[in-house]
Amino acid sequence: MSASDAAGDSGTMPRLKDGTLVRDLFDLGKRQVQLRVHHDAEIFDLEMERIFAKSWLPVAHESEIPNPGDFVRRYMGQDSCLVVRGDDGRISVLLNACSHRGMALCREEKGKAANFKCPYHGWAFSKEGRFMAAPFEKQMYGDQLRRDADDLGLVTAKTGILAGMVFANWDHEAESFEDYLGDFKWYLQAALERTNRGLEAVGPPQRHIMRANWKLLAEQLADGYHARALHQSAGDMGTLGHNPNDPASWGLIGINVSTPGGHTLRCIDMRLAYNFEGLSAESTAEERLTAIPPPGANPGMVKEFGQNLSDDQIALIADTPPLVMGLFPGTDFFTLMSVSGSEDGSHGPVMVARTWIPRAPDLFEMLTWILVEKDAPDELRERTKRTTVRNFGISGYIEQDDAEAWQGIQKVVQGPIGRKLTGKYQAQLGIVKPDDFHGGGDVHAGFSRDDAQWAWWKRYAEVMSD
């Protein structure tokens, strides 16, 4: 009996072929995870059904498909989908598979279509996925397809939008997008929906492969601790760790936030990381933001923040801006205020959205969108694009080194002895919420410990073993 069959039996917890209950891969008391979760094909298959077929996943930025008929082809887990702008401007997310025999409808990654016609037999579907017509329909089917038309549409996902990113979920019974974001909506709005016109993607995402399990990236989002060792080179180059023995200069002092739903974010404490030279201690949040605008913005845009954000949200991005914002299981927004990447010493922001497509237990694909403010002047737009590419994504000199850790662990779990090891997350702060911090969720203020990362694993364990 396969793991997925076991999962289907009512009252039966999922169990792997060797008899192990999936639940027992996690030691909730010691806060440890057996590393075989990164290796076993059975676990991978369970993840595809239990997580990727039922979760909110980012598929495109709406600026990639500005006009009716524009579409891109993407993946949600292993399933290929079309993200299509309809004539009314609304976006549909459709399974890229003909309802007739299952042929992939669309064979390009990006395009413009009045409708989607299957290459195999020619069945045609609207931009919203409705069955429209089939060749020789009368001779082949009589009026049967007309009667069944409502049931012959493409499989659709429900959709939600945040900061212009289109999210989709195949499971129409799943929680609403609002409920899914929960306490994190407040943070993400503050960091990403601050201006009147908002963000756009400069184009389609970078795509590349990683010979590692997808969770090694997903769970790392809340891990501040790796910065000093894995990114030592960024310290040597002067981007991080200006004082190697000061945790604040490695972004390790701040506020981590997690939710029971497995969302994680890390806020850095700007009051420690930056010198607000020339500003009095009584300066307002807006004055501080104008002096040092947040990632991707300029002082002119700061004036708009009050029209879109509450005072508390403005205080958040002035004092403790979210740096890395993870949504379970497959979304990351990463914004950095000021990093270099050139011997001319010039600095700029990093603005990315990322997702990962699991391909096999030991392989995933990574997608990296570069985001800019729609109203960014050319200079800021170009600087954001360049700094982002130089620091993050496939060639980014910071992220190059992350790939080594993900692939390095994957090599270890190929061995039966290695994969008996556990990942350990015992360093916990607990709930520490400063009086002047107004965000929701479980707040862990201080040294960046394992709290938020463990929250991710607790959610994963829950979804996989219930």
Added chain:
Amino acid sequence: MQDWSGGSVTEILNPEQQSEAALPVFGAGPRLRATAPRYMEVLDFLWEEAAILDRDDLVGWKAMLDEAIVYRMPVCVTRKRHSGESYETETMHFDEDYLSIAFRIRRFVETQAWAADPPTRTRRFVTGVRVWQGATPDVYDVTSSLLLVRSTDDDYRTDILTAERFDRIRFSPDGAALLLDRKIIADQSTIGTHNLAVFL
């Protein structure tokens, strides 16, 4: 025998003209035959460059770059044949100038850059080189096919990257050549390696 050196045949030889709107049209000048001495010098430059990069001599490679270099690798996406749309997009995999390349090289050579330490081993095969007289007498427009095979650690598997490169190469009066511009168009829209801690 057909004369490949004249300007009159360049129209049919240059389908890539449309994509270089901002710069003088790439490859618009007369094409140099493979027997021309300058063609051989370009070929020699590309082979020398490949050998230097294969030996991981990044400082040596930097010395082959013009300080005005523009080095880009656009993200590309699969399009329908008759869509009229370019395979290239505005997103970049690389978006570099001389000082950002120098930054990357200093990181690889002087700091604990895990992505390149131990170094990955690469082998570059450069073929199909075509050369045109460029916008000014000292500049040549050059296209080539690149096969880059990347080996990491003790992994028997290799990553293979193939690309067309659109180069501008500048010759100084004493005959020394420097790379002035490079656009890399990879054949994979999903790049089949874990990072681009290598130069193409």
